[in-house]
Amino acid sequence: xxxxxxKVSIDAEYLAGRRFEYQEDISQVENVDLLAATPGPDINWLxxxxxxxxxxxxxxxxxxxxxxxxxxxxxxxxxxxxxxxKVLIKHLESGNSYGITLKERHCKFPQPELGPWVxxxxxxxxxxxxxxxxxxxxxxx
Amino acid sequence: MDTVAPPARFDPRGLVELxxxxxxxxxxxxxxxxxxxxxxTTRQINLELRRLVYELGIREVTVHNPGAKHSLGVGILAxxxxxxxxxxxxxxxxxxxxxxxxxTGRVGWSACENMMSGVCVIDGNAGSLTAAALRGGDxxxxxxxxxxxxxxxxxxxxxxxxxxxxxxxxxxxRGRQIIVGNAGHGLGDSMYDGTIYxxxxxxxxxxxxxxxxxxxxxxxxxxxxxxxxxLGDPPELQKFVCGKKLYNYDSLEPSERKLVL
Numbered sequence: 001x002x003x004x005x006x007k008v009s010i011d012a013e014y015l016a017g018r019r020f021e022y023q024e025d026i027s028q029v030e031n032v033d034l035l036a037a038t039p040g041p042d043i044n045w046l047x048x049x050x051x052x053x054x055x056x057x058x059x060x061x062x063x064x065x066x067x068x069x070x071x072x073x074x075x076x077x078x079x080x081x082x083x084x085x086k087v088l089i090k091h092l093e094s095g096n097s098y099g100i101t102l103k104e105r106h107c108k109f110p111q112p113e114l115g116p117w118v119x120x121x122x123x124x125x126x127x128x129x130x131x132x133x134x135x136x137x138x139x140x141x
Numbered sequence: 142m143d144t145v146a147p148p149a150r151f152d153p154r155g156l157v158e159l160x161x162x163x164x165x166x167x168x169x170x171x172x173x174x175x176x177x178x179x180x181x182t183t184r185q186i187n188l189e190l191r192r193l194v195y196e197l198g199i200r201e202v203t204v205h206n207p208g209a210k211h212s213l214g215v216g217i218l219a220x221x222x223x224x225x226x227x228x229x230x231x232x233x234x235x236x237x238x239x240x241x242x243x244x245t246g247r248v249g250w251s252a253c254e255n256m257m258s259g260v261c262v263i264d265g266n267a268g269s270l271t272a273a274a275l276r277g278g279d280x281x282x283x284x285x286x287x288x289x290x291x292x293x294x295x296x297x298x299x300x301x302x303x304x305x306x307x308x309x310x311x312x313x314x315r316g317r318q319i320i321v322g323n324a325g326h327g328l329g330d331s332m333y334d335g336t337i338y339x340x341x342x343x344x345x346x347x348x349x350x351x352x353x354x355x356x357x358x359x360x361x362x363x364x365x366x367x368x369x370x371x372l373g374d375p376p377e378l379q380k381f382v383c384g385k386k387l388y389n390y391d392s393l394e395p396s397e398r399k400l401v402l
Contacts, residue, residue, distance in 0.1 A: 038258065039220060039241050041369050045258035045277025048296035048315060052402075061402040063257075063276070109216070110195060116220045116239025116258060123195060141153055 011054060012062055012069040012091065015098035019072075022090045026073045029086040037089045037117060051075070051084035060084035062091060064099035064115075092117045158184035163192050172200045178213075179206040186213055194221045194240075211249065214242060231268075234261055237278075250287065253280050256297065262370070269306065272299050275316060281370050288325065291318050294335060300366055308347065310337050313383075319363060321376060329381050333388045338363060338378040346381065353382035 013019045022028035038044040052059055054068035058080075062069050069091055075083045091097055095114055103113055107125035114121035152159060164185045167176035174193045178186045186204065193199040194217060203224045207213055211230035214223055220239045228246030238257035247265035254273040262281045269287035272280045275297040282299075288306035291299050291313055299318045307325035310318055313332040323341035330347020337350070338359070359380060367375045 039239055040260045040279060042365060044260070044279065045297065047298070048277055061399070063402060066399055110191065111216075111218045112195060115218050119220065120198065 010067055011059070012065060012067045012096075012098065015065060015067055016096060020091065020094070020096055022087055022094075023070060024072045026075075026083070029083065029090045032086040032089050032093075034082070034085055034089065037093070039116065043085070046085045046089075049081070049085050049088060051080040058084075060088045062088060062097050062099070064092065064097045065102075067098065089117065095121075158182050160184065161188065163188045165189070165192065167193055167202075169193070169197065169199065172198070173203075174199045174201070175203040175205060177205045178210070179208060183210050183212055186210065187215060190214065190217065190223065194219050194223075209246075209249070214240070228265065237261075247284070253278075256280065266303070272297070275299065279366070279370075285322065291316070294318070298366060300370065300372075302372070304341065307344070310335070310350070311347065313337070317362065319366065319375075319378065321378075329383070331387060332383045334383050337381040339381065340376040340378050343379070343381075349384045349387035350381050351384040353380040355380050 034043050034046060038046055049060060052061060054070060057070045058075060059068040059070045069087060071084065071087055093114065100113060104124050108128045110123050110126045112121045113124045160182065161184065164181055167174045167189055176189055190202060193202050201222045203226060205226045207225045207227045207229055209228045209230045212232045213225065213229050214234040214237065215232065216236045217240045218238045223240050223242045225244045229244055229248045231249040231251055232254060233244065233248045233252045234242050235251065235254040237259050239259050241260040244263045248263055248267045250268035251270045251273050252263065252267050253261045253275065254270065255276060256272065256278050257276045259278040264283050266284035267282045267286045269289055270292055271282065271286045271290040272294065274293045274295060275291060276295050277297045279298045279300065282301045285303035286301050286305050288308055289311050290305050290309045292311045294310065294313045294316045296316045298316065301319065302321045304322035305320045305324045308327040308330055309320065309324055310329040310332055313329060313335040316335045318337045320338065321340040324339050324343045326344040327347040328343050329337050329350030332350055336353065363375045363378060367373065
């Protein structure tokens with residue numbers, strides 16, 4: 001995209017530079033266990049996740065990258081929110097959310113890269129150091 | 142012999158605990174651990190929690206004698222169970238994403254602010270601004286909550302078995318609140334969206350907060366939450382929603398809309 005081009009809607013595939021298989025194939029997400037993927041005995045935070053629409057395409061919002069993840073396959077009637085939640089969890093567990101990429105580059109304190117979605121994921125942010133402005137000197141207090 | 146002293150570490154504002162040594166005092170037993178926080182500072186307690194959860198992969202941690210210190214259990218971003226055996230101060234368990242927390246005492250203001258996901262059960266009372274800007278997950282308070290509970294709430298569920306203070310649900314944008322007791326003045330003032338259920342008396346409704354129509358989905362939701370947390374049968378509740386006269390996200394910029402999703 002040129003610097004002068006203005007884009008209102010920034011979706012997940014724009015940020016990642018590619019489209020993911022689970023956006024196009026329902027079989028990729030059918031085995032996602034929503035209860036196992038969330039804290040507590042019900043679906044917890046996913047209760048607030050529903051199927052929405054972006055650019056006229058069904059989509060689920062990824063709050064970790066502030067972008068919509070479009071869904072291109074036909075969603076069976078009555079399963080709209082369930083499928084949206086499964087696509088989102090698949091996206092997060094796969095580490096494809098742009099927010100996860102930003103974690104690797106910029107996070108300032110140690111944390112699991114894949115957050116609460118994948119047990120035992122690697123730690124990031126363990127060696128962050130504050131940038132130093134060239135020519136700046138610390139005050140003497 | 143000349144010795145070179147390490148450079149003095151000094152925070153002129155007096156806001157930062159400079160001792161960043163991890164205490165490493167926890168007793169670890171398999172996937173469980175416990176430690177006594179009585180002699181530890183806030184930073185040391187949080188560092189020890191992170192060591193246990195992140196580095197050792199401990200899934201159940203008990204913190205004894207938290208001493209109502211502020212900002213404990215903040216920013217834990219992994220699935221685990223944490224029990225604070227006692228009371229906590231301000232900003233307890235803020236910004237968490239994944240933990241299931243049990244606090245056996247009381248908490249100060251802003252408990253669970255900005256919680257992304259997880260569960261927090263507080264046995265006692267909670268102060269003002271409880272669950273401010275809550276994004277997701279469940280917060281259960283067995284006692285009372287102070288003013289502006291759920292201010293700017295953007296998701297999740299707040300379940301209060303006692304009374305709630307004034308301006309509860311102020312500028313609420315999404316999510317759900319169940320107040321079993323009475324609610325103070327200005328309930329749901331300037332709310333954009335979301336649902337508030339109240340079992341007791343409402344002192345007064347805020348601007349654009351109006352009674353809502355009860356549906357089967359409400360019954361299913363309330364019953365499910367009461368069952369999950371072992372609270373028995375839910376009482377009769379009134380439902381309140383946004384009248385949509387004051388604010389409407391559909392007319393705002395797309396980026397504004399995203400802020401509440």
